[in-house]
Amino acid sequence: MEALGSAKPRASPFPAAAARSPLPPQVVVPASSSAPAPSRPLRSGPKGTIQAVARNEMLSVVEREDCGSVNDVAASQGIRIRRHCRPTASMEEMGAPRNVLERIIWDKEIEVAQGLANNPLREVTESAGKAPPTRDFYGALVAAYMRNGVPALIAEVKKASPSRGVLRENFDAVEIAQAYEKYGAACLSILTDEKYFQGSFENLQKVRKAGVKCPLLCKEFVIDEWQIYYARSVGADAILLIAAVLTDADITYFLRICKELGLTALVEVHDGREMERVLRIDGVQLIGINNRSLATFIVDTSNTKRLLEKHGDAIREKGILVVGESGLFNPDDVAYVQKAGVSAVLVGESLVKQEDPGRAIAGLFGKELLR
Numbered sequence: 001m002e003a004l005g006s007a008k009p010r011a012s013p014f015p016a017a018a019a020r021s022p023l024p025p026q027v028v029v030p031a032s033s034s035a036p037a038p039s040r041p042l043r044s045g046p047k048g049t050i051q052a053v054a055r056n057e058m059l060s061v062v063e064r065e066d067c068g069s070v071n072d073v074a075a076s077q078g079i080r081i082r083r084h085c086r087p088t089a090s091m092e093e094m095g096a097p098r099n100v101l102e103r104i105i106w107d108k109e110i111e112v113a114q115g116l117a118n119n120p121l122r123e124v125t126e127s128a129g130k131a132p133p134t135r136d137f138y139g140a141l142v143a144a145y146m147r148n149g150v151p152a153l154i155a156e157v158k159k160a161s162p163s164r165g166v167l168r169e170n171f172d173a174v175e176i177a178q179a180y181e182k183y184g185a186a187c188l189s190i191l192t193d194e195k196y197f198q199g200s201f202e203n204l205q206k207v208r209k210a211g212v213k214c215p216l217l218c219k220e221f222v223i224d225e226w227q228i229y230y231a232r233s234v235g236a237d238a239i240l241l242i243a244a245v246l247t248d249a250d251i252t253y254f255l256r257i258c259k260e261l262g263l264t265a266l267v268e269v270h271d272g273r274e275m276e277r278v279l280r281i282d283g284v285q286l287i288g289i290n291n292r293s294l295a296t297f298i299v300d301t302s303n304t305k306r307l308l309e310k311h312g313d314a315i316r317e318k319g320i321l322v323v324g325e326s327g328l329f330n331p332d333d334v335a336y337v338q339k340a341g342v343s344a345v346l347v348g349e350s351l352v353k354q355e356d357p358g359r360a361i362a363g364l365f366g367k368e369l370l371r
């Protein structure tokens with residue numbers, strides 16, 4: 001398929017600057033992935049790939065092959081989030097969503113089906129293949145960590161969240177992104193979920209087109225390959241994969257697509273079981289430890305410490321870089337997760353709520369960051 005054939009191989013994650021100075025202890029050369037390239041991009045994913053189906057001329061429902069078995073496989077891997085797979089599974093069968101994350105995923109299934117109907121996969125893969133090359137997300141994190149001696153900042157462009165409501169009334173994604181870049185963010189995270197986070201793919205595209213140079217993470221609830229191609233086609237350099245909603249087969253398959261497209265995958269975990277699953281998957285370079293449970297919204301920064309105490313050695317051996325995510329508000333919080341072993345932090349609320357989100361960066365780290 002032309003789109004994949006033209007995808008650029010990813011650049012070395014280590015920039016020239018990194019080669020000159022010794023790497024910090026958490027950062028080691030990543031083991032290269034042994035995953036073979038996907039042979040065909042269309043509908044070759046794990047069972048359960050979303051299909052748009054026409055019903056009374058409305059392309060808004062979702063159907064899956066074999067939804068039951070998809071949920072069974074997920075459950076056997078400790079995943080508690082079920083796919084709804086409307087209309088195959090009846091409401092009586094599934095009941096109400098068990099938590100917010102499950103609700104988000106069920107809505108996302110419909111959203112993806114609508115997206116597929118409006119922008120067919122073939123077109124989206126083609127435009128992803130023609131997009132300008134990706135920027136090196138991983139390399140930017142390593143370089144910033146080396147430069148500043150504090151975890152590299154992935155600053156999040158986030159208007160609202162289901163747990164906190166609207167964080168910033170007067171919200172201009174481009175203005176915030178430019179301010180973050182000016183004050184030393186290594187990379188930016190752009191929320192694209194509309195319904196729960198008031199984000200958009202349009203924001204991502206606008207930030208990219210405004211000339212921001214930082215690599216961009218598309219912060220989305222990815223459940224289907226279509227979203228990955230779509231993110232790349234609007235300028236994403238990296239994408240989030242959430243282990244709480246994806247089976248091992250999904251993650252493996254999505255990592256192969258990312259590799260083909262030159263995208264960095266940030267694979268997010270929240271507990272030990274997810275961490276163990278992800279560490280068994282080949283080709284993971286970046287793991288995010290979310291201090292917030294997306295199911296209960298409870299935030300606990302000691303989660304990062306606990307998981308790294310247990311799995312730090314395996315992570316270092318594999319050359320994986322760890323991002324501490326959520327609930328970081330001040331220099332003590334940053335120092336705490338740095339000591340636990342993270343090389344980067346992902347921060348939204350504490351920056352976006354300040355009058356000047358760019359200047360808030362120095363407050364978060366207790367010093368100005370070098371760009």
Ligand SMILES: O=P(O)(O)OC[C@@H](O)[C@@H](O)c1c[nH]c2ccccc12
Pocket residue numbers: 156158219220268290325326327328346347348349350
């Ligand atoms: O605003 P905070 O607490 O600084 O958190 C940022 C980021 O970690 C959080 O937005 C996040 C982490 N993982 C996610 C997955 C989906 C949506 C949002 C998130």
